[in-house]
Structure formats: structure tokens, C-alpha cells
Amino acid sequence: xxxxxxxQTMLRDMAAEWVPDRAPVTAFRRVAHEKLGHxxxxxxxxxxxxxxxxxxxxxxxxxxxxxxxxxxxxxxxMGRTLVASPLIATGVLGVAALRLGGxxxxxxxxxxxxxxxxxxxxxxxxxxxxxxxxxxxxxxKRDGDGFRLDGVKAPVSEGVSARLxxxxxxxEAGKIVLLLVPGDAAGVTRTRLDRIDGREAAxxxxxxxxxxxxxxxxxxxxLLDRVLDRGRAALAxxxxxxxxxxxxxxxxxxxxxxxxxxxxxSFQALQHRAxxxxxxxxxxxxxxxxxxxxxxxxxxxxxMLVSLAKAIAGDTLRLCSREMVQMHGGxxxxxxHDAGLYYKRSATADATGGNSAFHRERYARLAGY
Amino acid sequence: xxxxxRAEARAWMEDNFPPSLAFKNPVxxxxxxxxxxxxxxWIVWRDRMAExxxxxxxxxxxxxxxxxxxxxxxxxxxxxxxxGAFNPMKMTGYTMLGPTLLExxxxxxxxxxxxxxxxxxxxxxxxxxxxxxGSDLASLQTRCVDMGDHYLVExxxxxxxxxxxxxxxxxxxxxxxxSKQGGISFLLIDMKSEGVETRPITLISxxxxxxxxxxxxxxxxxxxxxxxxNKGWGIAKRLLQFERDSxxxxxxxGVPLLPLAQERVGTDADGRIADSDLRTRxxxxxxxxxxxxxxxxxIAAEGKAGQRNDALVPVLKNLGSDVAQVxxxxxxxxxxxxxxxxxxxxxxxxxxxASHQWLHxxxxxxxxxxFEIQNxxxxxxxLGLPSAPAPGR
Numbered sequence: 035x036x037x038x039x040x041x042q043t044m045l046r047d048m049a050a051e052w053v054p055d056r057a058p059v060t061a062f063r064r065v066a067h068e069k070l071g072h073x074x075x076x077x078x079x080x081x082x083x084x085x086x087x088x089x090x091x092x093x094x095x096x097x098x099x100x101x102x103x104x105x106x107x108x109x110x111x112m113g114r115t116l117v118a119s120p121l122i123a124t125g126v127l128g129v130a131a132l133r134l135g136g137x138x139x140x141x142x143x144x145x146x147x148x149x150x151x152x153x154x155x156x157x158x159x160x161x162x163x164x165x166x167x168x169x170x171x172x173x174x175k176r177d178g179d180g181f182r183l184d185g186v187k188a189p190v191s192e193g194v195s196a197r198l199x200x201x202x203x204x205x206e207a208g209k210i211v212l213l214l215v216p217g218d219a220a221g222v223t224r225t226r227l228d229r230i231d232g233r234e235a236a237x238x239x240x241x242x243x244x245x246x247x248x249x250x251x252x253x254x255x256x257l258l259d260r261v262l263d264r265g266r267a268a269l270a271x272x273x274x275x276x277x278x279x280x281x282x283x284x285x286x287x288x289x290x291x292x293x294x295x296x297x298x299x300s301f302q303a304l305q306h307r308a309x310x311x312x313x314x315x316x317x318x319x320x321x322x323x324x325x326x327x328x329x330x331x332x333x334x335x336x337x338m339l340v341s342l343a344k345a346i347a348g349d350t351l352r353l354c355s356r357e358m359v360q361m362h363g364g365x366x367x368x369x370x371h372d373a374g375l376y377y378k379r380s381a382t383a384d385a386t387g388g389n390s391a392f393h394r395e396r397y398a399r400l401a402g403y
Numbered sequence: 404x405x406x407x408x409r410a411e412a413r414a415w416m417e418d419n420f421p422p423s424l425a426f427k428n429p430v431x432x433x434x435x436x437x438x439x440x441x442x443x444x445w446i447v448w449r450d451r452m453a454e455x456x457x458x459x460x461x462x463x464x465x466x467x468x469x470x471x472x473x474x475x476x477x478x479x480x481x482x483x484x485x486x487g488a489f490n491p492m493k494m495t496g497y498t499m500l501g502p503t504l505l506e507x508x509x510x511x512x513x514x515x516x517x518x519x520x521x522x523x524x525x526x527x528x529x530x531x532x533x534x535x536x537g538s539d540l541a542s543l544q545t546r547c548v549d550m551g552d553h554y555l556v557e558x559x560x561x562x563x564x565x566x567x568x569x570x571x572x573x574x575x576x577x578x579x580x581x582s583k584q585g586g587i588s589f590l591l592i593d594m595k596s597e598g599v600e601t602r603p604i605t606l607i608s609x610x611x612x613x614x615x616x617x618x619x620x621x622x623x624x625x626x627x628x629x630x631x632x633n634k635g636w637g638i639a640k641r642l643l644q645f646e647r648d649s650x651x652x653x654x655x656x657g658v659p660l661l662p663l664a665q666e667r668v669g670t671d672a673d674g675r676i677a678d679s680d681l682r683t684r685x686x687x688x689x690x691x692x693x694x695x696x697x698x699x700x701x702i703a704a705e706g707k708a709g710q711r712n713d714a715l716v717p718v719l720k721n722l723g724s725d726v727a728q729v730x731x732x733x734x735x736x737x738x739x740x741x742x743x744x745x746x747x748x749x750x751x752x753x754x755x756x757a758s759h760q761w762l763h764x765x766x767x768x769x770x771x772x773x774f775e776i777q778n779x780x781x782x783x784x785x786l787g788l789p790s791a792p793a794p795g796r
Contacts, residue, residue, distance in 0.1 A: 308782060316715065397689075403675065403689075
């Protein structure tokens with residue numbers, strides 16, 4: 035754990051208290067089972083009571099502007115119990131896009147509503163089921179002062195309930211442009227995708243959707259990259275929390291399960307694998323905290339550190355969730371046990387924002403390999 | 404305050420560090436002082452650092468230290484690294500014995516031994532392992548008998564780094580045969596004593612750094628006992644933490660892999676390393692190395708904030724040895740058949756260094772407690788897992 039400020043310590047302690055109390059894994063099970071996407075009451079508490087949707091929102095728009103490391107602390111705690119919430123889509127990707135690429139009017143129109151939790155935002159980048167921001171195909175053709183959008187985005191996290199869609203499109207010059215599109219705009223068709231992890235994702239069709247000139251954010255492909263990096267680092271923090279919980283639950287099981295007349299945690303074959311997980315978790319925490327800190331300081335090495343964090347978080351959550359299933363044995367394969375929920379989440383979280391292989395390649399290019 | 408100290412440290416380093424020594428820091432368990440002492444510049448550097456008190460920057464001044472705080476030591480380290488300088492005292496005596504004596508030694512023992520360690524003039528070796536006591540260190544058999552006015556020590560040690568060049572040895576000896584861990588004492592032995600013999604062991608890399616040490620009826624003054632009789636195991640465990648700590652600090656940067664790979668393996672039309680499989684593994688290694696370095700930095704920062712967790716040390720040692728071994732493998736692969744030279748013509752220094760480093764690298768996960776022993780310790784102490792049933796019972 036990084037050396038925290040007093041403010042950050044308080045925030046983390048509050049999250050560590052609130053999450054298991056109000057949003058334990060059983061709460062996630064209900065959301066997933068009933069295909070709710072997220073629980074509106076819990077979201078009202080997350081955004082309203084706790085103020086977490088505004089952690090990255092400037093104070094003049096009603097946020098606390100605590101920064102990315104602080105947001106990571108909260109997300110890590112939420113990752114522990116697999117809380118399904120629009121916090122990353124709205125409070126990280128949405129806020130980052132508006133802060134980095136929005137003008138004063140766009141910021142005024144949305145940031146305060148994001149901070150209160152009233153407006154849920156979805157960030158639509160991926161197409162054809164791949165994270166490939168360099169190859170966005172959805173078109174944004176000039177239409178009067180504004181744009182006309184045609185194409186398909188999928189999967190889009192929180193894409194069903196979002197009031198505002200921030201859409202990565204390609205203009206007639208072949209340049210990337212980010213556009214603010216109301217979720218209920220004419221020509222937008224949203225289909226809920228039923229995925230293995232039970233979280234909210236949508237396939238969204240844009241058939242001749244028109245928006246005004248005021249819909250465009252400034253910054254193009256560079257903005258897209260910067261916004262994505264903020265989402266990736268935030269997700270890596272959440273994944274760190276999920277991996278840590280998978281690990282801790284497994285260690286507890288090793289201390290209680292008896293076979294051959296002894297605790298299975300006394301078996302060296304399992305002990306050494308347990309220590310290996312601890313080593314990976316240590317390195318993951320270091321990478322995640324370094325990435326979040328680099329974003330807070332807006333440093334040039336942030337993209338590399340984000341790719342490092344997302345890649346290692348993907349690998350580590352995969353390892354810890356698999357070991358969670360394996361070391362629990364048969365019970366770990368059952369729907370009743372939580373192990374499967376972490377295992378399923380390892381796959382969707384890895385794919386979101388680019389999987390480990392994507393980020394190793396990105397790191398390679400950034401480093402000159 | 405800290406900026407003033409940085410300026411002072413930078414100026415002093417630039418005035419006093421002999422440029423000929425840049426990046427030539429001794430590597431633990433491979434080469435150390437004797438390797439460098441043929442070089443007059445090395446002696447100059449050692450003596451200047453000793454006089455300044457920066458060879459043992461955190462120690463009290465009465466023992467030759469600099470009485471610097473954590474923040475200043477960090478600055479000092481950064482300023483040394485900036486120009487390829489290093490702490491010449493960073494050897495067994497400084498990294499292991501020093502902190503142990505500061506914690507457990509009598510005032511007389513500290514006054515007798517620490518100034519020589521801080522000045523780099525007194526060299527120490529570690530008499531722990533025995534032919535029958537490696538991973539199972541507490542089964543050691545070197546006997547130490549109380550003869551009234553002195554102790555008499557009889558036995559054999561092995562893997563004693565630099566014993567053939569050492570002035571002193573801190574050794575674990577058996578003072579009670581009725582208890583395994585509770586019958587061990589911690590003793591300081593003058594290597595000039597009658598009955599002490601050393602014999603270097605040649606490793607697969609050609610290194611002769613490790614030795615056998617024979618103790619034949621060696622007389623040791625009773626004042627040389629550290630701590631209480633039969634309480635040496637607790638002191639040893641603490642010392643082993645210091646050792647693991649110094650080993651997990653990393654082994655220096657070494658030759659950068661990316662330009663070497665670009666030069667030797669070549670690049671494709673997009674400027675990527677031409678061997679795509681090797682490229683993938685080089686990147687994976689670079690990322691793990693960075694994550695490891697970030698982890699060491701984070702643990703150090705937490706330590707300075709009073710949040711240090713010693714139980715992590717075995718995990719860090721294993722992560723570090725793994726990163727270093729993979730690195731040694733990759734350099735060999737980059738160099739191809741030019742990485743297979745043993746000595747002489749036809750091979751550059753970089754190439755010869757790579758092959759010897761590759762051979763030596765297997766030791767990283769053996770010395771200072773093997774990879775498996777570190778995992779056992781971490782499972783028990785860090786994770787609180789139950790003890791494994793003793794094998795063979």
C-alpha cells in the first residue's frame with residue numbers, strides 16, 4: 035500500500051467499511067441474477083451519500099477532485115466484493131473525457147450531474163467485440179454544423195442505462211472524434227448483452243444518429259488514448275481488489291479444510307503456490323499505484339505504467355481466480371460458491387480496455403521494442 | 404534542508420569518486436573487496452568514504468558512521484547511482500554483521516568491530532552453512548565447548564563467502580546437543596586463530612568466491628559470544644533477514660537489453676526486434692523487472708513511513724532472483740553463440756560477462772536460503788499457513 039495522505043486514508047477506511055456492509059457479494063449476486071445492470075439504490079449511495087462519483091470532478095462542479103490514486107482506493111475495495119456499479123464508466127471515463135476534452139459548456143452541462151449520480155455515462159469505443167482503438171470504424175459524417183453517426187459499438191459497459199454516450203467515431207478525414215450522444219437520441223438502438231459475468235453491457239446501433247456541433251469533444255485520437263488510460267488504470271485497481279479477495283478467501287480455506295487428517299494449508303505444494311500469488315499481488319499493487327500516481331501527476335510515462343498495470347492486473351486476477359477454484363476443489367466449481375464469480379470476472383475485466391497481450395504489445399511499442 | 408544535502412552530496416561525490424570505478428560495484432557472492440583491492444583507486448574511494456562516514460551512513464558516529472536519516476541516505480544513494488558510484492563498504496560485515504551487532508552486541512563488541520566495518524578495513528565472512536546443514540540450517544553440528552576461560556570450536560563450515568580473504572567470521576556453533584534450535588550460539592571468530600583453514604570452492608562459473616572453512620580445535624575468547632549462550636538462533640534469524648534484505652535490493656542494472664538485442668538480433672521494417680518470439684519475452688521481462696523495481700521502491704517508501712513489513716522479505720528475494728535469472732537467460736539468447744565463450748580471444752567483455760553471469764545466476768535462487776526455503780518461511784510467517792509435517796517422519 036502506498037504511503038497515503040490523511041484524506042486518502044479516511045477515504046479508504048470509509049470504503050473498506052461501506053463495501054462489505056452495503057455491497058457484499060450477495061448484493062452482486064442479486065444484480066447479476068435479476069439482470070439489473072446495477073442496483074439504483076446502491077448507486078445512489080455510492081454517488082450521493084459517499085460522494086465517490088465526484089472523486090475526479092472539480093470542486094466547482096460539486097466534486098471533491100481527490101484524484102486517481104484516491105479513486106483507485108475506492109475501486110479496489112469495490113473489487114473485493116465484485117460490486118457492479120457505473121463508477122468507472124461514469125466517474126472515471128465520463129469525467130476524464132469531459133475534463134480533458136470538453137469545453138466549459140459541456141462540462142457545466144454534465145459534470146455536476148455526474149457527481150450527484152443523476153447522470154450515468156457510458157464510453158463507447160470497442161467494436162466487433164474487440165478493444166482496438168486504432169481501428170474505430172463507426173463513421174461521423176458532416177451533417178450541417180453537426181455530425182451523422184452510423185455504425186455499431188459493442189460491448190459498451192453500462193450502455194443500457196446510460197443517459198449520455200461518449201462515442202469514439204471516425205470523421206470523413208479519417209480522424210478520430212469523440213462525440214457526446216444522448217442515450218435516447220433518435221436512431222440509437224440499445225440491446226442488452228448477456229455476458230458470463232452478469233454485468234451490464236450493451237450492443238448499440240447508431241443508424242443515422244444526428245448530433246450538433248456542440249457534441250464534439252476536442253482532442254481526437256490523443257484524447258481517446260488519454261481517456262482510455264484513465265479507465266484502464268481504474269479498472270486495474272478494481273481488479274487488484276478482486277484478486278486480493280480471491281487470494282485471501284483461498285488462504286482462509288487452506289487454514290480450515292482438512293484432508294488426510296491435516297489442514298490442506300500444511301501441504302507444501304499448495305503453500306508455494308500461495309506464496310507465488312502473494313508475490314504477484316505485491317507487484318500488481320506497485321504497478322497499479324504507480325500508474326494512478328503518474329496520472330495524478332500527468333507524467334509522460336503514464337501510458338507505459340498504465341499498460342504495465344493493466345497487463346499485470348489481468349495476469350494476476352486470472353492466476354488468483356483460477357487458484358481459488360482449484361484449491362477449493364469441487365465446491366469451487368459450484369454456482370453456490372463465490373469462486374466462479376471471480377473466475378468469470380477475470381475474463382471480462384481482462385478483455386475490457388485491452389487484455390494483457392494488448393498491453394504488453396502497447397508497452398513494447400512505447401518502450402521501443 | 405534536503406535540497407541542501409543533495410547539493411552537498413552531489414558536489415562531494417563529483418570531487419571524490421574516482422571516475423575509473425564508475426559502475427564497477429562489487430556484486431554480492433560473486434566478487435567483492437579483494438576483487439577490487441588491486442586497484443589503487445578503489446582504496447582511495449574506500450578511505451574517502453570511510454573518513455566521511457558515508458560508508459555506514461546510518462550508523463552512530465562513534466562507530467564510524469554518518470548518523471544520517473532515512474531521507475538523507477536515500478538522497479545519498481540516488482546521488483551515487485547518478486554517476487555510477489557505490490558504497491564500497493557494502494559487504495558482509497556492513498550488510499549483515501553490523502545491524503546484528505547494533506541490535507545484540509555489547510558496547511565492547513560494537514566498539515571493537517563496527518569502526519573497522521564502517522571503514523572497510525575489517526572484512527567478515529558468514530560461518531553458517533555446513534556440509535550437513537544447508538536448507539536445514541538448524542541441524543548444524545560445529546561443536547563449541549566451554550573450557551572455562553575460553554571456548555573450543557571444532558567443525559566444518561561451507562559456502563562461506565570470501566572466507567579466504569576475511570579477517571573475522573561470525574559463526575553459528577552448537578553449544579547444546581539436547582535442543583536443535585535452542586542449542587545454537589552466535590560466536591565471533593578471528594580468522595587468524597590457530598586451527599582455522601579455508602579452501603576455495605570452484606563453481607560452474609569459474610568463481611572461487613565461496614569457501615570451505617575448517618575449524619580444528621580453535622580457541623575463542625568468551626567475550627566473543629554475541630547475546631546469550633544457546634540463544635544464537637534468534638540472532639541468526641534476524642541476521643538472515645538483513646541478508647535477504649540486502650539480496651532483494653537488486654543486483655544493479657547491468658547492460659541494457661534493448662539496444663543489445665537491436666544490435667545483435669536486428670530489427671524489422673517497423674523497427675521492431677526481428678525475432679518476434681524473443682521480442683515478446685524481452686518485453687515480458689522488462690515489465691516484470693519494472694514491476695519488481697516499483698515494488699522495491701514502494702516497500703522502501705513504506706518502511707520510511709514506519710509501515711515496514713519484514714515478513715515480505717522472502718517473497719521479495721524470490722521475485723528478485725527470478726527477474727535476475729530470466730535476465731541472464733535473455734542476454735545469452737541475444738548473444739547467440741557469441742554468448743558461449745569461456746575466456747580469451749574471439750569474445751568481448753560483454754560476451755564473457757554474459758556467459759559467466761548466466762552460469763552464476765543459478766546461485767541466486769540457492770544462496771541466502773533457497774527459493775523453496777523462502778517459500779516455506781513466507782507461507783508460515785507471512786501467510787500464517789500451518790507447518791508442513793516434517794519430511795521422513
